[in-house]
Amino acid sequence: MTLHRVALSTGLGLVLAVAAASSAAQERLPPAPHCMDTAGVTEVEQASPRSIAVRAASGQAYRIDFSEDCPGTRTAGRLALEAPGGFACGRPSERVTVDGHACTVSAVTPVDNRDFASVARNSDRLRVATLPAMTISQRRDVRRSFGGSPSFCFATRNVRAWSSDAGGILVETNPARNGGYRYYRVELGSACNALDRAPEVRFHSGLQNGLICGNPGDRMVSTPLDAGDERGRTIVPATPDRCQILAVYPEQRQASR
Structure with missing residues (x-):
């Protein structure tokens, strides 16, 4: 069984990179209908330490749950998803690595655009809430970039x-x-x-x-x-x-x- 490692792009604009890809000549069929193709993930949002929301290249959004807390995906310098065969389904062999720390995936669930937008809004609010105290003039600069993803705004x-x-x-x-x-x-x-x-x-x-x-x-x-x-x-x-x-x-x- 081949383990595919895919780097995820975040709301901060990290470059998407695929470290290992299956042959382009082979048709990619998911092991189950709920599984997510990890090739070409375009967005990652996090509103809870134990779950993230991602959007696949097809435009379909998914929620990925973890078996333990896995915070920091929005600010990670390196974010990667590892899944057998290039499909994430919620199997024990799947994990998300956040700056070298591995988080075991417990479930992968398709979600609609409304649910993804809700996670994205809360993700931005969580990120802003963790910023250090600032003066009023500095806070205006933060607001200009608040909630700027075209997926939900x-x-x-x-x-x-x-x-x-x-x-x-x-x-x-x-x-x-x-x-x-x-x-x-x-x-x-x-x-x-x-x-x-x-x-x-x-x-x-x-x-x-x-x-x-x-x-x-x-x-x-x-x-x-x-x-x-x-x-x-x-x-x-x-x-x-x-x-x-x-x-x-x-x-x-x-x-x-």
């Missing part, structure tokens, strides 16, 4: 359009500037009845960094109609409707263009 400047459907709010962005994602699902904390007929809406970042991630203070705000507009009497209130954003995640993955 979109920049307000890149919004092209939005619509509402049975699933909530769907936002269209520029995929070339949002990691290849064109559509994002936005879950709101209230009904926000005025949004459907509002003449204009805007997105407000709670961290004032231009990114909408579902962080505290992120809101979708409707622009009220002019006082003389007859529609304002029955459809749109005179004051803006501020709707709390609870979650943001890609609706589907498309190639950049």
